[in-house]
Amino acid sequence: MIGQPLQLGPLRLATNLLLAPIAGYCDLAFRTICREQGGLGLACTDLLSPQGLLRGTATSLDLARTDPFDKPICMQLYGSDPEIMAQGARWAVEHGATVIDINMGCPVDKVTKKDGGSKLLCDLPRALAIARRVRGELDRCPLTQEQWAERLGSAARHGGGCVPLTCKIRLGWSTDEFEAGMACSPGLARALADEGVCAVTVHGRTTEMKFSGSVRLDGIARVVEAVSGKVPIIGNGDVRQPADAAAMIRATGCRGVMIGRGALSTPWIFRDAWQFQLTGRSPPPPSAEQKIELIRRYVELMRRNRDDRYALFQINRRISWFAKRLIDHDDTGKPIGVKPLKEAIRSAATIQDVHAALDQFAAGGLRGGFFELPDVATT
Ligand SMILES: Cc1cc2nc3c(=O)[nH]c(=O)nc-3n(C[C@H](O)[C@H](O)[C@H](O)COP(=O)(O)O)c2cc1C
Known part of the structure; x- marks a missing residue:
């Protein structure tokens, strides 16, 4: 099967x-x-x-x-x-x-x-x-x-x-x-x-x-x-x-x-x-740019289907899930967290702030900190 x-x-x-x-x-x-x-x-x-x-x-x-x-x-x-x-x-x-x-x-x-x-x-x-x-x-x-x-x-x-x-x-x-x-x-x-x-x-x-x-x-x-x-x-x-x-x-x-x-x-x-x-094999994962584009796409679809306020609410609660796959590793194999990106998105007052945080991340910023597990897994 x-x-x-x-x-x-x-x-x-x-x-x-x-x-x-x-x-x-x-x-x-x-x-x-x-x-x-x-x-x-x-x-x-x-x-x-x-x-x-x-x-x-x-x-x-x-x-x-x-x-x-x-x-x-x-x-x-x-x-x-x-x-x-x-x-x-x-x-x-x-x-x-x-x-x-x-x-x-x-x-x-x-x-x-x-x-x-x-x-x-x-x-x-x-x-x-x-x-x-x-x-x-x-x-x-x-x-x-x-x-x-x-x-x-x-x-x-x-x-x-x-x-x-x-x-x-x-x-x-x-x-x-x-x-x-x-x-x-x-x-x-x-x-x-x-x-x-x-x-x-x-x-x-x-x-x-x-x-x-x-x-x-x-x-x-x-x-x-x-x-x-x-x-x-x-x-x-x-x-x-x-x-x-x-x-x-x-x-x-x-x-x-x-x-x-x-x-x-x-x-x-x-x-x-x-x-x-x-x-018997999976394709290579999307690149970091493609993952960021996917988050942007989600936000824009949410705006189209509902409105900015709801899109902000949703990206705020979901960013931990998306962020799980944005974690990179340094030359020694140590994970590089994305806590600053999550914090920037959670404190975003507008959709433009969300895109600005993603821009900053795409340019190599907003990295560091520990990785926290999203809480929906245990609800
Ligand atoms: C927050 C949350 C909401 C869920 N809502 C539904 C739901 O509306 N209907 C349903 O049949 N199952 C619901 N489930 C159960 C999931 O469909 C699924 O059976 C469960 O998460 C196990 O699969 P997973 O390990 O792939 O997540 C929910 C699970 C979670 C964590």
Whole structure:
């Protein structure tokens, strides 16, 4: 399965690599820069509230925003009411979705307290009822050939039919149950396939683990085994280097790999991980100038999609991720940090200040200091 494009029901992606939803980070601007780097088969919106979409709240509409380059696009819905989820899915299809995903893995209280996200792992009948109802609704709103052509993206292919449905799950809620071999994920994935879900993404952690510890490839492998090839399983968790995606496929038998935090620092990871699968080697990384251009491009896309204030807010919280790959080494191999660049961008009052800081960095300035890890990794 190494180097094989992923098939989602009737939809054939260009590669087997997917950009994960990361609430607050995987917006249209970020998806665009990942797509521009290459290798990305499918990108997902952050989790969307169907109620918000149906009411047309500004936040939900902004999160669901897409454009003709942002294809193919998966829209992820969360919630616990099958009927509302189905209406949300219809809305998403009517507003450009190529794939619909149901969030069954979010561990955040705000979501689980309302019985959505990974709380569904504790209520399998409800999880299946949602999948059944959403699948039924998608079957009632088939796309025309023209609509399909518009939302495929240049590299994807479609054999006709309705919008595919996927689900994103974790290994289970309880770590003790998982360790005892009683996790719900293998049975749930099998049952979801029976409901017409065309792929299941498995984040290889339990809800109790949140984002701690390491991803359990053995848990993903158990899900792969349980579905016996009926639908593809997409593995997810801790893919940070191009070789990690191939290693996950080898270790688990999954047919696709979803990458989240690895892409925040390395938006070209899809290109590299795909090339690694095809040739056993990754291309050389972008030059320092290209990395700086990529940051500028992100800022400008953010301005275009929203406004200067929001672009400033976003670059302020993301610069630590981008900066991870700007670190250089001196002649002795010692890392040269970029703390002054991060500080200059964090204190920028205008977009022009951001560009001026990047200019200074490009000219060899704003280097030094220690490297700090961004905090989103542990949220
Ligand atoms: C800040 C943050 C927000 C996230 N938001 C979502 C989300 O909206 N929907 C979802 O299914 N998963 C969400 N996730 C989980 C990721 O999609 C992914 O499963 C997880 O980060 C593991 O993959 P990674 O190691 O490649 O990041 C989020 C993760 C983080 C760290």
